[in-house]
Every structure is written in C-alpha cells, then in structure tokens.
Amino acid sequence: MEDGTAERIRPRDRILETARDMFHKHGIKGVGVDAITEAAGTNKMTLYRHFESKDDLVIECLRATACSANAMWQKFEAEHPGDKLAQLHAWVRMAADCLMMDGRGCDMANAAIELSETDHPARRVIKELKQAQRDRLVGLCRDAGIGQAELLADTLSLLLEGARVSLQSVGAEGPSAQFVRMAEGLITSFRAR
Amino acid sequence: MEDGTAERIRPRDRILETARDMFHKHGIKGVGVDAITEAAGTNKMTLYRHFESKDDLVIECLRATACSANAMWQKFEAEHPGDKLAQLHAWVRMAADCLMMDGRGCDMANAAIELSETDHPARRVIKELKQAQRDRLVGLCRDAGIGQAELLADTLSLLLEGARVSLQSVGAEGPSAQFVRMAEGLITSFRAR
DNA sequence: CTAGGGTGTTACCGGTCTGTAACTTCTAGA
DNA sequence: TCTAGAAGTTACAGACCGGTAACACCCTAG
Missing domain, CATH: 1.10.10.60 (Homeodomain-like)
Structure with missing residues (x-):
C-alpha cells in the first residue's frame, strides 16, 4: 500500500x-x-x-519545465477567468517575480546556448516547446483585443529573454531592472493603437 | 626582420x-x-x-571581443560624424546584420550562462565590459537628444540580447525576425515624447 | 659564428566524464 | 510465505580534460 x-x-x-x-x-x-x-x-x-542517456534525461527535464510553465498559464486563467488583459498583466508580474527571485535564466534558452551542436537531440525539443510558448502568448495578446498581437507578444518575449540573460551578465542593477516598466509601457502603447 | x-x-x-x-x-x-x-x-x-590557464585565455578572448566592439563604435562615429541619431540607427542595423549572419549570440552573455559559478574570474570581466557597452549606448541615446535615454538604451539592450538568445532556441523565424521593426519603432516612439 | 629565447615534441599526471557488467539486497503483490 | 522485479553496490572500461616536465629544435640578434 x-x-x-x-x-x-x-x-x-x-x-x-x-x-x-x-x-x-x-x-x-x-x-x-x-x-x-x-x-x-x-x-x-x-x-x-x-x-537512455544523459541527453535523454536533459530532454525529459526540459519537458518537465514546459509542463510547469503550462501550470502557470492555467493559474492565470483560474485567477482571472475570461479577463485576458488581466492575464497578460499577470504574465508580466510572474515574469518579473521569476527574474528577481531566480538569478539564472530560462532553462531552455540556457540549454540552447550550452548545447551548441546543431544536431543535438535536445534542440528539436527546445524549439517546439519555445514555439508553443510563443503561440500561447500571441493568442493571449490577440484575445486581449490587441491589434498587432504578434508584434507585442514577440517584443515581450524578447524583452523577457533579454532580461534573463542580462541579469546573468550585467547583474540585477542592469537593464533588466526596468523590465516591468518596459513591458507595461509596451502594453499601454499597443492598446492605444 | x-x-x-x-x-x-x-x-x-x-x-x-x-x-x-x-x-x-x-x-x-x-x-x-x-x-x-x-x-x-x-x-x-x-x-x-x-x-596562465584556460580561464585566463577565456578572459583574454572576452577582452578581445570588447575591443572589436569598440572598433564598431568608432566606425559609427567615422561614418556619421556628429550625427548621433544616425549612429543610433547604424547601431540597430549593425545589430540586425550580426543577428542574421551569426546564428550564435553574444560571447559575453553566452559565457555568463555557461560559467555559472558565481565566483568565476571571468564574471567580473563580463560584468564590467557589459556595463561599459551599456554606458556607451545610454550616452549615444542622450546625445541624440532623447529624453528618457537610459530607458531607451536599456530597452534596446534587452531586445538585442533577447533576439540573440531567441535565435538560438526558437530559430530565425521566431520573434528575433522582428528585431529591426521593434527597435526602430521604439526609437520613433521615444523621440516623439 | 654563437648564444639564447621562443617554439615544437612526447610523455605523463591526476582527475572527471558517460556508460556498463555482475552481483546483492529490498520490497511489493499473489 | 514465496517470488519477481525494482533498486542498491562495487568495480570497471574508455575517453577526455587541464596542466606540467624534460628535452630537442630553430631562428634571430648580437
């Protein structure tokens, strides 16, 4: 038992x-x-x-990370049911929290940088999981009634990705400290168009 | 001889x-x-x-990379003497060119991710070199007559850093493809304030 | 011509890495 | 209680790693 x-x-x-x-x-x-x-x-x-191998373990870890990310998205929906704009702001807040708590960046991005061999088995997985996250953010922006949803989602993606890596190179006092201000400003700006 | x-x-x-x-x-x-x-x-x-060691070699390589970057800045000044706004646009163009030619990201950022030991001797060097580049971009934005120069420079920094890492994880068709559009849009938006 | 410093060559040290073999021990289910 | 499979243990293979020692060579400055 x-x-x-x-x-x-x-x-x-x-x-x-x-x-x-x-x-x-x-x-x-x-x-x-x-x-x-x-x-x-x-x-x-x-x-x-x-x-099967260490590479296989790495891939399973990345899948588990993606699974955790999915749970985040479900939390957004649960906390702000139907209110897509509130969910978008929750995404920004979550991203900022991860930034200042963590110190290390996104596991998939870090893995992509470390595993530079172009035919590494993990790269396929990284690409499709990252693509799925991108689609999700684009969908959220679109459902929030933003016109250029793809452009906003991609800009937010790059900002977050950049903040994560900047945090590791320049440090917490660097450009990443302004992430929330940039993201919120962008959302406001895109909503006004 | x-x-x-x-x-x-x-x-x-x-x-x-x-x-x-x-x-x-x-x-x-x-x-x-x-x-x-x-x-x-x-x-x-x-x-x-x-x-002295492999670590020492790594640090010298990073310094050499920073030196190459300095040469870029001098090229901007030489091609657009005194015209800081043109130099800023040249920076965007150069960044985009590096993005699509290269495939791999910034050496310093990659090194910071790979050398996760917080006391690694290269981290000090990375931080100060990155800080210097940030100061330079802030100065350029300020001299170009942009009000919130720090915020624009930091946003552009994060966008570029994000584009470089996104290129390696999602690929060239991902968000990084929109880098120029984002950067130029930002500059326009900040100039209008 | 000669002396000396920079360079090439070979071999080696101790450590770490992924991955496997053979065997023992534990534990859950019938 | 018995048994089958999962888990633990030990030892090892083969490769690679950063770093060093000892010695032979070559080329240039004097």
Missing part, C-alpha cells in the same frame, strides 16, 4: 526533479550524472535504467 | 584568434585546449607559456 504521507517518491521522479534543479543552477555540462544521482539519494545504475 | 607579408603571425595571436572563434561556435566548455592549439597550428605547451 502507498505511504499516506507520500514521502517515498519513486527514484525516477527524484532523479528528474534533482536533475532539473542542478541543471538549472550549474548548467548541463556543469553537472555530471554521478552528482545528480548522489544528490537524489540513489545511484548511477538506477538512472540509466530509467533514462 | 619582419616578413613583409605579415603572414607569420605570432603563436599567441593565432591561439587567441582561434580560441575566440571556437569558443564562439562551440562554447567554452565545449572545446578543449588541445583542440584549440591544434586548430591554431601549435601545441599545448606554447598556449600555457602565454596564458
């Missing part, structure tokens, strides 16, 4: 969660499978019984 | 140039010192006679 406290998590899930955290903090090439399994309280053999 | 054709470049410079190219293409952790020296037509010992 299952432990009522649900404390005993399956090794596969422990590995996945630990790997996500460590990849996020130290980068993919900055952490080895041994370190992951040790931190997850298990061993290398168990990892390779559940994942 | 020196070779008149200047074909015989010093090993140090060959290593530096080769390392810049390979770090740019494959990332810092993605290329070893052996591969660099081989591609530079020399050997590991010579590398370590000129550079």
